Amino acid sequence: MPYVNIKITKDGxxxxxxxxxxxxxxxxxxxxxxxxxxTTFVIIDEVDIDNWGIAGEQVSVHRNKSK
Amino acid sequence: MPYVNIKITKDGxxxxxxxxxxxxxxxxxxxxxxxxxxTTFVIIDEVDIDNWGIAGEQVSVHRNKSK
Amino acid sequence: MPYVNIKITKDGxxxxxxxxxxxxxxxxxxxxxxxxxxTTFVIIDEVDIDNWGIAGEQVSVHRNKSK
Amino acid sequence: MPYVNIKITKDGxxxxxxxxxxxxxxxxxxxxxxxxxxTTFVIIDEVDIDNWGIAGEQVSVHRNKSK
Amino acid sequence: MPYVNIKITKDGxxxxxxxxxxxxxxxxxxxxxxxxxxTTFVIIDEVDIDNWGIAGEQVSVHRNKSK
Amino acid sequence: MPYVNIKITKDGxxxxxxxxxxxxxxxxxxxxxxxxxxTTFVIIDEVDIDNWGIAGEQVSVHRNKSK
Numbered sequence: 001m002p003y004v005n006i007k008i009t010k011d012g013x014x015x016x017x018x019x020x021x022x023x024x025x026x027x028x029x030x031x032x033x034x035x036x037x038x039t040t041f042v043i044i045d046e047v048d049i050d051n052w053g054i055a056g057e058q059v060s061v062h063r064n065k066s067k
Numbered sequence: 068m069p070y071v072n073i074k075i076t077k078d079g080x081x082x083x084x085x086x087x088x089x090x091x092x093x094x095x096x097x098x099x100x101x102x103x104x105x106t107t108f109v110i111i112d113e114v115d116i117d118n119w120g121i122a123g124e125q126v127s128v129h130r131n132k133s134k
Numbered sequence: 135m136p137y138v139n140i141k142i143t144k145d146g147x148x149x150x151x152x153x154x155x156x157x158x159x160x161x162x163x164x165x166x167x168x169x170x171x172x173t174t175f176v177i178i179d180e181v182d183i184d185n186w187g188i189a190g191e192q193v194s195v196h197r198n199k200s201k
Numbered sequence: 202m203p204y205v206n207i208k209i210t211k212d213g214x215x216x217x218x219x220x221x222x223x224x225x226x227x228x229x230x231x232x233x234x235x236x237x238x239x240t241t242f243v244i245i246d247e248v249d250i251d252n253w254g255i256a257g258e259q260v261s262v263h264r265n266k267s268k
Numbered sequence: 269m270p271y272v273n274i275k276i277t278k279d280g281x282x283x284x285x286x287x288x289x290x291x292x293x294x295x296x297x298x299x300x301x302x303x304x305x306x307t308t309f310v311i312i313d314e315v316d317i318d319n320w321g322i323a324g325e326q327v328s329v330h331r332n333k334s335k
Numbered sequence: 336m337p338y339v340n341i342k343i344t345k346d347g348x349x350x351x352x353x354x355x356x357x358x359x360x361x362x363x364x365x366x367x368x369x370x371x372x373x374t375t376f377v378i379i380d381e382v383d384i385d386n387w388g389i390a391g392e393q394v395s396v397h398r399n400k401s402k
Contacts, residue, residue: 022123024296025293026123041119041121044119050216051245053241053245056228070338072138088167095159100151100155119135172322173322174322180319184350187356187375188377205340207339242269253336286393290393293388312386
């Protein structure tokens with residue numbers, strides 16, 4: 001009965017990639033802890049890069065500096 | 068001073084239904100634990116059905132299979 | 135398939151009270167949005183009053199001032 | 202390696218204000234707990250005022266009553 | 269720079285199993301989305317079975333009924 | 336009416352340090368967004384270092400390697 005929340009930056013993640021994350025996490029919980037996939041929830045939050053901070057600045061700014 | 072987060076799939080939930088959820092949860096916490104409604108927060112997150120997984124697949128896929 | 139997280143202060147909430155919260159929230163979601171109880175999750179977090187802040191101070195301090 | 206999640210109502214918060222929140226929280230964690238900014242995450246969620254409840258009603262309703 | 273939160277019931281999960289979950293999720297995010305493991309956070313919450321509800325009742329009660 | 340959740344590793348954070356975090360975040364939200372401290376919640380979660388992963392391994396392991 002696990003609940004998993006994945007937060008990633010909003011960067012054009014495709015439906016196919018989301019499906020792979022959901023499948024992968026669910027399988028992992030089944031393999032490691034024998035959890036039932038039927039009651040395993042996975043929620044993906046895509047966060048705007050203006051709303052995610054790392055190293056004290058927005059990802060939108062941080063990435064430009066790294067270029 | 069409770070904080071409640073309700074995550075549901077984004078399925079055209081109306082403003083009226085959201086109001087009922089907020090009212091209902093706040094009243095419940097007052098009744099069961101004598102919590103003060105004035106400092107009871109309820110946050111509703113509506114999650115895209117491509118971003119919610121159950122049984123190892125996206126709700127968008129899972130529902131189609133159930134039809 | 136809703137997911138609900140209730141955060142309250144750790145104040146000797148009884149097992150019976152937790153059961154009432156879980157039952158109440160699940161019934162509310164069924165009534166308002168026709169959600170299936172079988173896949174409704176409710177998680178209660180009890181938070182130490184040193185770790186919960188309101189009005190810029192810990193609940194442990196805030197309560198003493200209110201006495 | 203802290204993770205901070207700030208939830209606020211969606212009220213036209215500017216990019217500059219978000220940057221100040223991220224900078225401020227990261228600096229605070231460095232000052233108080235000596236946490237490394239390079240691995241400090243801050244995620245800001247802007248919540249629709251129909252989806253945030255206080256005092257048993259939506260913020261959208263609550264504010265109108267206060268006028 | 270993903271953040272992943274895994275909530276599971278507190279059932280004697282071992283340190284080794286936690287390590288496998290952390291490794292597995294981090295590898296999955298690297299494989300599917302090319303995310304950098306160095307800034308991938310995984311937080312595991314173990315929830316008391318009195319505090320987790322499913323089907324309108326506590327897991328502690330729900331499991332006994334299933335026996 | 337902001338809600339802030341701070342997750343840090345469980346490393347003997349003192350009550351005084353928690354008070355400083357709560358005070359600091361609340362003041363920041365008042366300064367940047369004019370938020371009312373009376374309805375600003377701050378919740379601090381202290382996470383066991385076996386339950387926090389970075390770079391694909393537990394913090395408990397990661398720190399030993401860094402020594």
